[in-house]
Amino acid sequence: MKILLIITIIAGGLMADTQYNELSKEEEHVIVRKGTERPWSGDLLNNKKTGTYICARCNAPLYSSADKFDSHCGWPSYDDEIKGAVNRQTDADGRRTEILCANCGGHLGHVFLGEGFTAKNTRHCVNSLSMNFIEDGQPLPPILGDKSSDAAANTGVAIFAGGCFWGVEYLLEKQPGVIDVVSGYTGGHKDNPTYREVCGHSTGHVEAVKVTFDPQKATYESLARFFFEIHDPTQVDRQGPDIGEQYRSVVFYENEAQKQVAQKLIDKLKEKGYKIATKLQPATTFWVAEDYHQDYYDKKGTQPYCHAYTRRF
Numbered sequence: 001m002k003i004l005l006i007i008t009i010i011a012g013g014l015m016a017d018t019q020y021n022e023l024s025k026e027e028e029h030v031i032v033r034k035g036t037e038r039p040w041s042g043d044l045l046n047n048k049k050t051g052t053y054i055c056a057r058c059n060a061p062l063y064s065s066a067d068k069f070d071s072h073c074g075w076p077s078y079d080d081e082i083k084g085a086v087n088r089q090t091d092a093d094g095r096r097t098e099i100l101c102a103n104c105g106g107h108l109g110h111v112f113l114g115e116g117f118t119a120k121n122t123r124h125c126v127n128s129l130s131m132n133f134i135e136d137g138q139p140l141p142p143i144l145g146d147k148s149s150d151a152a153a154n155t156g157v158a159i160f161a162g163g164c165f166w167g168v169e170y171l172l173e174k175q176p177g178v179i180d181v182v183s184g185y186t187g188g189h190k191d192n193p194t195y196r197e198v199c200g201h202s203t204g205h206v207e208a209v210k211v212t213f214d215p216q217k218a219t220y221e222s223l224a225r226f227f228f229e230i231h232d233p234t235q236v237d238r239q240g241p242d243i244g245e246q247y248r249s250v251v252f253y254e255n256e257a258q259k260q261v262a263q264k265l266i267d268k269l270k271e272k273g274y275k276i277a278t279k280l281q282p283a284t285t286f287w288v289a290e291d292y293h294q295d296y297y298d299k300k301g302t303q304p305y306c307h308a309y310t311r312r313f
């Protein structure tokens with residue numbers, strides 16, 4: 001899906017340009033290609049004015065000057081974000097935590113915990129190039145491609161765990177109405193789990209996928225049914241050759257309606273004689289997995305080894 005999206009953006013270059021602010025080469029290097037500006041080089045590093053730091057690409061407010069502090073690290077530093085403005089994911093290096101604009105997904109920098117700079121013990125280390133500054137008293141520009149209004153109202157989210165996420169992602173991505181599927185970890189007790197930690201059973205997480213879909217073209221029920229038919233929901237703490245609690249079958253429901261749909265499907269399968277092992281759990285933080293796990297089979301050009309469609313309903 002990601003490959004397709006990139007092609008769409010290249011093919012529809014005009015559309016992409018008009019949706020977001022045009023970026024300079026340097027901004028694009030940081031925001032789109034996750035680069036890092038040279039330390040001490042940013043315009044906003046020593047800015048002491050009061051106001052709001054907004055995303056350079058989509059104008060979404062990210063940080064308040066009230067949370068800015070001097071960390072002497074060479075990049076603007078904040079010990080808190082504007083609520084809901086910043087997403088976190090494990091960096092491609094598998095070690096650090098990358099921070100991204102929650103609205104447009106633009107790269108901001110990294111967040112570090114436990115350094116003791118301020119009482120909040122948190123340092124958002126942000127590239128100046130990823131942001132613009134709007135001084136108090138000046139109007140904030142409109143947010144471009146605002147996900148909190150139009151788009152969010154028009155998309156649904158479903159989170160499923162059914163064994164190795166490579167295969168679950170691959171098959172769900174090909175379903176009508178599915179906009180995107182991301183592989184990740186959820187249901188455990190540690191922030192920013194890595195693949196190695198999850199496989200080492202030390203974090204309690206399960207391999208899972210987060211599906212974003214268009215409710216005009218797919219329903220939560222249709223996707224949940226499909227989920228029960230592309231993995232074996234009777235296997236306990238395993239899926240085919242993959243053995244371990246990280247491969248357990250779980251539906252992570254976002255709300256009561258999703259829970260009821262999933263329960264109804266489980267009841268139907270039980271009526272048909274299946275001994276269902278699938279658990280229902282409320283959705284918690286979904287940690288996006290390392291880059292090399294995303295679109296795994298599409299990148300490799302091979303087919304899933306332990307997931308295939310089997311009619312069960």
Ligand SMILES: [Zn+2]
Pocket residue numbers: 055056057058059060101102103104105106
């Ligand atoms: Zn943005």
